[in-house]
Amino acid sequence: MSSPTSSPTSSPTSSTSKNTSPGKGRGIAIGAAVLVAALLLGVFSYTATSPGAKRDTAGDTPVADVSADPQEGVYPELEKLARRDAKDPFAQGRADAPVVLVEYADFKCGFCGKFARDTEPGLVKKYVDNGTLRIEWRNFPIFGAESEAAARAAWAAGQQGRFWQFHEAAYAKGVKEQGFQADRLTALAKQAGVADLDRFAKDRDSEAARKAVGRDTEEAYQLGATSTPSFLINGRPLAGAQPAETFEQAIEQAAATAKKNGGSDK
Known part of the structure; x- marks a missing residue:
């Protein structure tokens, strides 16, 4: 389902084919109940971007409704997709943080860039730095060959411990418009x-x-994600470059639930 122009999510155009799914045996084990629950990613992407959706004060960004009930819209099986690998170069924050935000994103996605520039730094400062939040990245290249090339380049940067620096460089304003050809990717790696x-x-x-x-992409598709960015916050699906307040509310509710339950799901 394609998102409207004002949508905070980006979907591949009709001329862009879906990435080739990895072969059998490389997939993750997601049960039928989880697949049903994960359809919320697609449903939310629609409801948050529909003409009647609530907007922020600027009037141009659909706002997600995060229930006052911290358990509503939370699926324990989705929460288990957090890898919590202390050596993961594509994550930041403590492996045992009470809240894990998993992001599925594409470097050619304009709304992913908006989240990376405008929202994520504040979440890092407010929640990652004090040990509340862990952010785990998943490559979800849906805009063709350059998306795939950028994703593999980001992975390669991570092999030398420079993923987040590459992430920042690739999402800088105006960068995606220059393309992600091989020489540009090398320049970004150097930067x-x-x-x-x-x-x-x-x-x-x-x-x-x-x-x-391929592993990250298959995980996203099995979750029912059709646009970028898509998120899981301790098993609560969210879609789109939502306002910071939406993420903060979801993170704080998840943290409160984790505290009540005796800590993170290690």
Whole structure:
């Protein structure tokens, strides 16, 4: 389902084909009940961007309704998709943080860039730095060959511990308009402080990179995600570059629930 122009989510155009799904055996095990619950990502993307959706004060961004009930819209099976790997170069924050935000995003997605520039830094400062929140990245390239190339380049940067620096460089304003051809990706890696650019190029084109990006992409598709960015916050699906207040409310509710339940689900 394509999002309206004013939507805070980006969907592939009709001329862009869906990424080739990885072969059988590489998929994640998501039960039927989880698939039903995960359809909320698609449903929410529609309801949040429909003509009657509530808007922010600027009038141009649909706002998600986060229920006052911290358990409403939360699915324990989706919460288990948080990897909580302390050595994960594509995550920031404590592995045992009470709240995990999983983001499925594309470097060619304008609304992903908006979230990265306008919202995520505030969440890091307010919640990651004090140990409340962990953010885990998933590559979800849905806009064709350059999206796929950027995703693999981001993975390659992560092999040298520079994923988040590459993320910042790739989402800087005006960067995606310049394209993500091989020379541009190398320039972004250099800007991000990737030390060994020869290794970066080799890793970027490796089968390991393709498999890693394929794993993330398959996870997103199995969740029913059809647009970027899409999020899970301790098992609560959210879609789109929502206002910071929406994320803060969901994070604080999740943190309160985790505290009540005796801590994070390690």
